[in-house]
Amino acid sequence: MLFIVLVLVLAALGLLVAALITANSLWAWISIGLSVVAGLLLLFDLLRRRKKRAAEAPAEEAAEEAPAEEDEPAEGEEKKPEDVEQTVLMPAAGELGDAEDTPEPQQNGDPGEEKSDPADVAVVSELEIEVVVVDEYPRYHVTSCEWLETRDTIPLGIGEARQLGFTPCALCTPDAEIAGKHREKG
Template identity: 95%
Template sequence: MLFIVLVLVLAALGLLVAALITANSLWAWISIGLSVVAGLLLLFDWLRRRKKRAAAAPAEEEDPAEEDEPAEDEEKTPEDVEQTVLMPAAGELGDAEDTPEPQQSGDPGEEKSDPADVAVVSELEVEVVVVDEYPRYHVTSCEWLETRDTIPLGIGEARQLGFTPCALCTPDAEIAGNHREKA
């Protein structure tokens, strides 16, 4: 889109120079028209990108406890009590393997890959996708990808670059399973 706008602006500049040299006002008006078209294309592109970002950005949810808490002088209803969610204390979750990994701004956690799957996957030339500035690689059908711009990479290259498998689409397990079915 920006390339088209650049071409239109350069054409408008050329027509403006031609209008000045020949003293022909028609060339000047065509130059103005091309400039307006270029501006409208930029506006259209900006609106399209803004809409895409708005669709991709997760809706910020307020803390449900703050939202649903009745005022101090009101009584709690049974529905309010049912909506209260208690988080377990640090030692109540069991060993460290069961604790969820902290996520980066909506990024899914890391798949706990079976070593056998990792061995199979590392030998394959299967393509996975990554999202810029996120540490996970995914299969193309991953629901987390929805409207995000993806970058295709070979799974070996993705691992070499430090990407780890997504916990939602479990690419290592899925790719290794598909390979085993074919074999």
């Protein structure tokens, strides 16, 4: 299919060049027609592939579910210890005493959220100091944050970052640092 589209596009290009050289508008219209046919073929191929993938997806899901049913023990048969699911209990926030001040590790490698002092939040909300964010992560950071290392950053004003829903990083504590520097200046 792609080979046919390539041939049609090359033919359209040749006819367009011929139309420009001879100043004949008929060749230009034929070139446009061939380009439209090539586009329609590409669209048809795209729709055909999507339909094929949609038909294959339920078959793959059924194949994945079938082995899971085989793992269940037969009637009268007991589950082996390695078959039993285990639940791991984690302490709730604040149950560890002093550990509340340490950053919460996140599953995706993102540092936890800074527990900002309300006074610091009030100060930084009025400032337009620049902080940085990383695409796909919910925290904003000062530029010297060690978590940023080799990540691509996007500079934003701290007020804008807060309005967009970003929260402060627990490693570099931008709210406390920026509010502290602002108080020293003022």
